[in-house]
Amino acid sequence: MFNLDNLIRPNIKALVPYSSARDEFKGEASIFLDANENSLGSPLTKWYNRYPDPMQWAIKEKLSVVKGVPPQHIFLGNGSDECIDILIRAFCEPALDNIIIVPPTYGMYEVSANINNVDIKKVPLTPDFQLDLQALEEAVDDHTKMIFLCSPNNPTGNSLNREEVEILLNNYFGIVVMDEAYVNFSRQKSYLLEMEDYPNLVVLQTLSKAWGLAALRVGMAFASKPIIDIMNKIKPPYNINQASQDLVLKALDEVEQVNEMIRVLVQERTKLEDTLPKLDCVLAVYPSDANFLLVKVTEAKKIYQYLLDQGIVVRDRSNVILCEGCLRITVGTENENVALLNALKFYIHNSN
Structure with missing residues (x-):
């Protein structure tokens, strides 16, 4: 049975969070002499001399309407990467606990675990990029605090089988993190709809992809209020x-x-x-629910370098498990996509 209290690191339970000036102040005021800010303003605008709302309530209120989730169930991070790091720091005891990832998947789960000295168990996806439930069951031990899933998955682009995810949620009593960075491009429904049924579920989303706000670095975590409260306890003010x-x-x-x-x-x-499979250098284009395609090509590293020489940057995923010989290609504008296709046609012509 899921018991959040048993998952929290003891030092986090005992942690007294930093209390900022704006945390302690409630209500309206016209004179702020509490936070040692520059009262004369800034070279940019008067408002940037003041510290921002540490809990971002105005954004959470708007997000609540867009996402259909109460504001108290929303955490905002400096990108989803901060959400990932805080979850690991909150629940995984360094040098003792472990997380499970299912490669090929987003690389920051492993990086954050390594930074926090948390062991990583890797349970690869099946050849059709789905969960291996039996292998996951065998990998879980008493110190497995968290399983990270990504759907639609990066770099494969496919959505995970919903029934299999729900089997995992019903049978694993640690925290399941479902990363939905690309869900807006998907035919599948968000797992936000499942949060009431699964108190151990954390859903990650971002404003970097569909919303086009990658430069602002704003990620979102949606979860039960007790989990959100723990994340707020740890985050920088x-x-x-x-x-x-x-x-x-x-x-x-x-x-x-x-x-x-x-x-x-x-x-x-x-x-x-529709167009890429018609090129001689393309061996397969995998189905995608994301804003990118995983494309298997004849000579991945040569084609990657050739495109780079033409000023076109794609992602070489040929060294990643189950993605051998593959490039990950983001969907660009119509003109960018035409330029990509023309470059690949020139590559084929020059190779013959």
């Missing part, structure tokens, strides 16, 4: 800067524009899925 908060608030008013961008990108993805 002002982890989302004021400029990012201001711009995110503006962007959240533009849901229709974001939906149109998603529609265009999915349309461009479909064009690439």
